[in-house]
Amino acid sequence: MSASSRILNLAVIPGDGIGQEVVAEGLKVLSAVLPKDVKLETKEFDFGARRYHATGETLTDADLDALKAHDAILLGAIGDPSVPSGVLERGFLLKLRFAFDHHVNLRPSKLLPGVATPLAGQPEIDFVVVREGTEGPYTGNGGTIRKGTEHEVATEVSVNTAFGVERVVRDAFARAQARPRKKLALIHKNNVLTFAGHLWTNVFNKVAEEYPEVSTEYMHVDAATIYLVTQPERFDVIVTDNLFGDIITDLAAAVSGGIGVAASGNINPSGAFPSMFEPVHGSAPDIAGQGKADPTATVLSVALLLRHLGHEAEATRIEDAVSADLGERGDLPARSTSEIGDALAARVAG
Amino acid sequence: MSASSRILNLAVIPGDGIGQEVVAEGLKVLSAVLPKDVKLETKEFDFGARRYHATGETLTDADLDALKAHDAILLGAIGDPSVPSGVLERGFLLKLRFAFDHHVNLRPSKLLPGVATPLAGQPEIDFVVVREGTEGPYTGNGGTIRKGTEHEVATEVSVNTAFGVERVVRDAFARAQARPRKKLALIHKNNVLTFAGHLWTNVFNKVAEEYPEVSTEYMHVDAATIYLVTQPERFDVIVTDNLFGDIITDLAAAVSGGIGVAASGNINPSGAFPSMFEPVHGSAPDIAGQGKADPTATVLSVALLLRHLGHEAEATRIEDAVSADLGERGDLPARSTSEIGDALAARVAG
Ligand SMILES: CC(C)[C@H](C(=O)O)[C@@H](O)C(=O)O
Numbered sequence: 201m202s203a204s205s206r207i208l209n210l211a212v213i214p215g216d217g218i219g220q221e222v223v224a225e226g227l228k229v230l231s232a233v234l235p236k237d238v239k240l241e242t243k244e245f246d247f248g249a250r251r252y253h254a255t256g257e258t259l260t261d262a263d264l265d266a267l268k269a270h271d272a273i274l275l276g277a278i279g280d281p282s283v284p285s286g287v288l289e290r291g292f293l294l295k296l297r298f299a300f301d302h303h304v305n306l307r308p309s310k311l312l313p314g315v316a317t318p319l320a321g322q323p324e325i326d327f328v329v330v331r332e333g334t335e336g337p338y339t340g341n342g343g344t345i346r347k348g349t350e351h352e353v354a355t356e357v358s359v360n361t362a363f364g365v366e367r368v369v370r371d372a373f374a375r376a377q378a379r380p381r382k383k384l385a386l387i388h389k390n391n392v393l394t395f396a397g398h399l400w401t402n403v404f405n406k407v408a409e410e411y412p413e414v415s416t417e418y419m420h421v422d423a424a425t426i427y428l429v430t431q432p433e434r435f436d437v438i439v440t441d442n443l444f445g446d447i448i449t450d451l452a453a454a455v456s457g458g459i460g461v462a463a464s465g466n467i468n469p470s471g472a473f474p475s476m477f478e479p480v481h482g483s484a485p486d487i488a489g490q491g492k493a494d495p496t497a498t499v500l501s502v503a504l505l506l507r508h509l510g511h512e513a514e515a516t517r518i519e520d521a522v523s524a525d526l527g528e529r530g531d532l533p534a535r536s537t538s539e540i541g542d543a544l545a546a547r548v549a550g
Numbered sequence: 551m552s553a554s555s556r557i558l559n560l561a562v563i564p565g566d567g568i569g570q571e572v573v574a575e576g577l578k579v580l581s582a583v584l585p586k587d588v589k590l591e592t593k594e595f596d597f598g599a600r601r602y603h604a605t606g607e608t609l610t611d612a613d614l615d616a617l618k619a620h621d622a623i624l625l626g627a628i629g630d631p632s633v634p635s636g637v638l639e640r641g642f643l644l645k646l647r648f649a650f651d652h653h654v655n656l657r658p659s660k661l662l663p664g665v666a667t668p669l670a671g672q673p674e675i676d677f678v679v680v681r682e683g684t685e686g687p688y689t690g691n692g693g694t695i696r697k698g699t700e701h702e703v704a705t706e707v708s709v710n711t712a713f714g715v716e717r718v719v720r721d722a723f724a725r726a727q728a729r730p731r732k733k734l735a736l737i738h739k740n741n742v743l744t745f746a747g748h749l750w751t752n753v754f755n756k757v758a759e760e761y762p763e764v765s766t767e768y769m770h771v772d773a774a775t776i777y778l779v780t781q782p783e784r785f786d787v788i789v790t791d792n793l794f795g796d797i798i799t800d801l802a803a804a805v806s807g808g809i810g811v812a813a814s815g816n817i818n819p820s821g822a823f824p825s826m827f828e829p830v831h832g833s834a835p836d837i838a839g840q841g842k843a844d845p846t847a848t849v850l851s852v853a854l855l856l857r858h859l860g861h862e863a864e865a866t867r868i869e870d871a872v873s874a875d876l877g878e879r880g881d882l883p884a885r886s887t888s889e890i891g892d893a894l895a896a897r898v899a900g
């Protein structure tokens with residue numbers, strides 16, 4: 201959908217555990233913020249543990265066709281202890297990222313006023329991680345021989361292409377250029393992973409020449425974890441590999457208010473396939489169905505979704521509402537999932 | 551050397567940058583703590599940037615033979631901006647770890663009283679990471695095709711064997727069994743890296759059956775970074791893959807007093823080759839030669855070295871001296887590298 205078309209055709213995947221609850225609040229806020237003349241049409245999909253147990257399927261070709269017919273996808277969470285580790289991750293989450301070529305995995309980290317952080321001294325945190333989403337150690341290349349014996353060998357192959365690295369590096373430079381501080385850090389481990397590291401570093405340095413206003417730095421992933429807890433204010437935009445991005449965005453979420461408020465977008469900038477937006481947190485089966493989950497990360501994912509579709513003003517309204525809501529939390533008794541959703545919906549509508 | 555033999559035959563590799571300065575203090579404290587009847591014999595090696603620039607060599611077969619003739623190795627730091635990234639790391643540090651089969655990379659994290667942490671609320675931190683040191687993505691397997699072109703493909707292969715995983719997992723269980731809390735966490739990413747992940751998980755679960763008193767948990771590496779900043783007191787012993795261990799031990803060092811106090815051992819438990827002990831920090835060329843470096847991490851590495859060689863009482867004396875010294879730092883003006891070394895030497899001697 202472009203900003204001017206009048207139907208937002210949304211695929212909704214509540215998924216497992218708290219996914220159901222938080223997605224309901226995300227949709228509530230989305231309905232409240234949309235301009236009156238935009239019609240929201242949603243289609244719900246039953247992916248996740250339920251579908252897997254009922255049919256043994258995770259994501260079929262027919263499913264992919266059905267999802268493709270939408271402007272965007274909103275996902276709650278996928279994963280349940282009743283399903284062996286890896287089945288839904290590889291069979292649904294990663295399959296979808298790869299099938300729809302979601303190569304820009306966008307994860308903003310902003311410590312909002314009044315929000316608790318495990319760090320001392322309430323540092324200023326406002327950066328965005330551009331994580332590559334379709335390469336690196338996530339491709340599923342590798343294998344096992346002599347499984348289960350004392351001679352087992354298991355390999356995992358990280359695959360990195362100039363094509364794949366350059367497009368995500370370009371996306372990150374463009375984002376850095378558009379931000380006031382115009383800073384971009386490449387995070388890798390090029391002193392050990394020299395094959396992939398040299399590719400990333402060379403492509404990064406080449407694209408940097410086209411962005412003379414963007415100041416750049418390189419950092420090893422191990423050192424980056426130190427800076428994320430000692431100098432998080434140092435970061436503006438980060439671009440990194442799929443696995444390093446997975447790791448540092450969880451740490452980034454932890455220091456900037458927790459995964460209860462961490463949003464993400466799995467973006468295909470070309471628009472050839474719909475992009476998918478989801479909270480960084482998982483399905484949290486231990487608190488599912490109790491109205492305890494914080495829907496804020498999902499609501500912020502809706503903001504990313506709206507911005508991606510060109511609804512900048514509505515995205516900002518949601519982010520402002522979340523800031524205001526979080527700023528007042530210290531004074532309020534704990535609220536349920538739907539009470540937080542109601543409060544945010546009221547703010548964006550008002 | 552066994553604890554009863556009367557010569558400690560030590561290979562010393564000061565290396566680059568602050569390596570020179572901190573190693574001098576490490577040796578000072580070592581001399582001060584050793585029983586009078588143990589003779590310390592040291593042989594210094596010039597590895598690092600100097601040797602590389604002078605000869606183009608990083609570590610030859612003859613070097614390995616010379617090093618092998620020692621009871622242990624004390625290393626300062628290797629790395630200099632004048633040498634391309636990866637040359638000394640792969641050509642010296644990793645080459646030595648692989649040649650001497652240093653498969654137990656031991657990294658304790660303890661937040662000592664009075665030591666600053668970036669975390670709020672001064673949590674209790676006292677755990678040890680057992681990082682695998684000879685497999686995973688560190689093997690150098692992989693390669694590049696069509697280098698420098700828009701069709702470049704670079705791969706990195708993580709190699710994991712039942713043999714390699716089992717020996718390090720066994721080491722970690724034995725360490726957990728010997729500690730009061732008897733807890734062991736396996737950190738991996740078995741929901742995505744399913745080949746290696748299943749190997750690690752299966753071996754871990756199999757060995758766990760032999761240690762009924764050790765309570766175990768599994769954690770994805772991304773989630774582990776969250777716990778390291780929100781609940782670091784949760785951890786007792788951690789066992790993990792080479793790359794994940796690299797990343798989480800830097801984060802662990804950051805939260806438990808900084809890399810200025812983080813020690814490590816590259817251990818070959820069989821004794822077939824000498825083990826190597828080194829601070830986790832690097833060569834810090836920006837402050838080299840100014841007497842600003844904190845030698846504490848090196849001194850604590852000397853304690854690990856002594857413990858490894860059976861000098862438990864001397865190791866503990868050093869650790870107690872460091873605790874006492876750190877506890878008083880708040881009240882003291884800043885001291886130089888050698889002043890800190892003098893203070894620690896005086897404490898262990900006294
Ligand atoms: C669930 C898992 C496949 C996923 C990942 O590793 O990418 C998750 O950790 C995330 O960060 O979105």
Ligand SMILES: CC(C)[C@H](C(=O)O)[C@@H](O)C(=O)O
Pocket residue numbers: 391392422639640643644796830
């Ligand atoms: C310098 C580098 C090869 C090394 C590693 O990655 O192991 C370092 O980061 C460490 O942790 O000892």
